[in-house]
Amino acid sequence: MNAKGITEKSKTNENKQGIGPVETKYFTFAHTPRELMLESGERLGPITLAYEIYGTLNQDKSNAILILHALTGNAHAAGYHPEDKDPGWWDNMIGPGKAFDTDKYFVICSNVIGGCKGSTGPASINPKTKKPYGLDFPLITIKDMVNAQVHLIRYLGINQLLCIAGGSMGGMQVLQWAVSYPEMVRAAIPIATTAKHSPQQIAFNEVGRQAVMADPEWRDGHYYGLGVPARGLAVARMVGHITYMSDISMEEKFGRKVKEERPDKKFSPDSEAASGVRFLVIAFKSDWLYPIYQSKEIVRACKQAQLDVSYYEINSTYGHDAFLLEVDEEEHFIKNFLRKLSDE
């Protein structure tokens, strides 16, 4: 989602003034409790959270906005790090005059626990073993992430946030904040997110995990200091990349390649030879892999060639598999088509 390098450049706001140099800060639980009680019942500690701040907190501490990031994101939401030519992942939205206007608001971006971007996670040292946690790191939920962030907000002296905002997994934290700490939140902006993962979303994440775990460099999670499962991760990133884009945006991005394809590779029944074949084209409404617009293109090509073409769109929830499963309607259309043909 928002890992630098994965997504394309911001469309606009490039001419607006930015925040300039920023740095990632680290907050470690210093007062009791130094540990966090997780949803699983396990205790985790010590806890460190990486975060960044932009703008100025006003006198009555009423202008604070908390930004929450997506799965592959980090605390560096805006401005520049000295060593890095790319700005933070939401720099086009956070800054003077921008959506989250740092001339008016004090903007905080908090990293999450359980990741690898500076906050306590599987790469942190397990105090019991003095080695990285690895697979011994407890399972972390969205609620655990939020329960850790509350300590950071209190540490910054803020009793109530003007607003919390985030996209994708950031939006899930937004929803959790609103449910768990409504007294600390005046307003919430969940963007491009869900209250509940669908099996499809769960499955795509599982593909990523399985791809990493299929890499021998994964070493059952004990890879610290021994190299990383880079090939598996590359496959996982590829899946992620496809899911973050759309069919159309990929067409636009890789458009040049598409234009370079050989013209004889196109379906062109209007070549003189093809005239005469009758077509019955069938497509399924929930088929997102071979969407109906592609079948309509076939129909259009047939019509341009003045071929006899019938087109049926079948209502189905089976996706691409529908052609193997929606037997009744398919049978009906095919039988009629073949009957007419045989009668001629």
Place this chain on the structure above:
Amino acid sequence: MNAKGITEKSKTNENKQGIGPVETKYFTFAHTPRELMLESGERLGPITLAYEIYGTLNQDKSNAILILHALTGNAHAAGYHPEDKDPGWWDNMIGPGKAFDTDKYFVICSNVIGGCKGSTGPASINPKTKKPYGLDFPLITIKDMVNAQVHLIRYLGINQLLCIAGGSMGGMQVLQWAVSYPEMVRAAIPIATTAKHSPQQIAFNEVGRQAVMADPEWRDGHYYGLGVPARGLAVARMVGHITYMSDISMEEKFGRKVKEERPDKKFSPDSEAASGVRFLVIAFKSDWLYPIYQSKEIVRACKQAQLDVSYYEINSTYGHDAFLLEVDEEEHFIKNFLRKLSDE
């Protein structure tokens, strides 16, 4: 798509009489040319095609229907193999009284070259080296598959097919048949297919390939006789499985698991504490990973809790990435929302 075991059971036709026992036959080019000139310019030979036939060819050989299969399919489209309790992959559509009625039509299902289901492919013996081709097997196109099938049809004594039909990659062969051999085809039924792969479709296939190639058992393609890249293949199949289904069909299939989820995991701002937080919910029309219906569910939950909620759907072609890229509209809605909030 149609690999046995991947898809669910047929919805209907289970009470109709089936074809009964069938066997896969093998046709090897015996007459000149024994080789096939491929689109790439390479020559491939000897050529064997696996196929099955159902029903009876009539006197004037005018009732033949050619069925073409999808990526993971094979020649076994209908009836039963003695050793296998599952019928062929389109048994619900091919048989007495079914869509492709074997009481009326002579149905042929031809496998494709380039695969691993009985026809010439990378596992075949390369006559030059006396070893399996492996990665030395030439690149095969849809046109090459069809050019091989024409020899089978002529061998069966058929000058003109009543109809050709197939879904997915089978549909692509249908289109190619109609363009390359229109004089041999009276009618064509391309189902759930495309005349041209979109970059998204190409990318999903590339994920599958990369997953297999990331498996050390792949051994740069030299794995014959040494075990198979099963883990990589499992990841590839997982991706395939997701793309063949829909968001909704996965929900239906895995519905029980979903129902078992803990109720406290749901977004329920109507818990007494949450009342008072204002919501601005933003979703993007081309976001197929986090579809707009999920944002609408958040809005519905807010309204049920009588919370103040605004909802905006932004037109975008960027898919899920849109929340990082559609800055102008997002900025507009967020600025307005924050301005009203600050003015209170």
